[in-house]
Structure formats: structure tokens, C-alpha cells
Amino acid sequence: MPKKVPVRQCVACREHKExxxxxxVVRTPEGKAVYDARGKLPGKGAYICRSTACLxxxxxxxxxxxxxxxEITPDVYDALRAQMEESDA
Ligand SMILES: [Zn+2]
Numbered sequence: 348m349p350k351k352v353p354v355r356q357c358v359a360c361r362e363h364k365e366x367x368x369x370x371x372v373v374r375t376p377e378g379k380a381v382y383d384a385r386g387k388l389p390g391k392g393a394y395i396c397r398s399t400a401c402l403x404x405x406x407x408x409x410x411x412x413x414x415x416x417x418e419i420t421p422d423v424y425d426a427l428r429a430q431m432e433e434s435d436a
Pocket of ligand 1: 355358359360361362363396401
């Protein structure tokens with residue numbers, strides 16, 4: 348039996364995808380949003396496709412803000428953008 352891969356929903360396109368295909372943003376216990384590169388940080392998480400299209404959509408719609416109920420600072424988007432440009436390449 349292959350190990351079952353957990354599935355999460357992208358906040359931008361609302362599609363369900365396997366976790367490795369998604370980037371995780373976490374609201375830390377301190378109430379700050381951070382890009383969770385390793386997917387291991389504690390806190391409430393939101394997921395987004397590793398694609399610049401979904402990222403730009405999330406920026407415009409503020410989907411991550413709404414999912415995590417806090418302000419997403421530009422440095423979080425910068426970190427995501429850098430990661431996704433790598434994935435798109
Ligand atoms: Zn998506």
C-alpha cells in the first residue's frame with residue numbers, strides 16, 4: 348500500500364491538491380504570518396498552490412489574510428514569490 352498523501356485546499360483557486368504541491372503559510376502563536384518552507388511550524392496554516400498565478404490571485408483577493416485572519420506582510424509574499432518562481436521554472 349502506498350502511503351496516503353494528505354490533501355489540502357488552495358486558498359486562491361480552492362482546488363484540493365496533495366500537500367507537497369502546496370506552499371504553507373502559518374499564523375504563529377505570536378500572531379505573525381510566515382512562509383513555512385518546511386511545513387513544520389506550529390500554528391494555524393493556510394495552503395496555496397506553488398504557482399505564481401495562484402499567488403497573485405491570493406494577493407488580489409486577500410485570500411490568505413482571510414484564511415489566517417491576520418495581515419499578510421509583504422515579506423511573506425516575497426518569500427512565496429521567490430519559492431514559486433523556482434517551482435514554475
Ligand atoms: Zn491554487
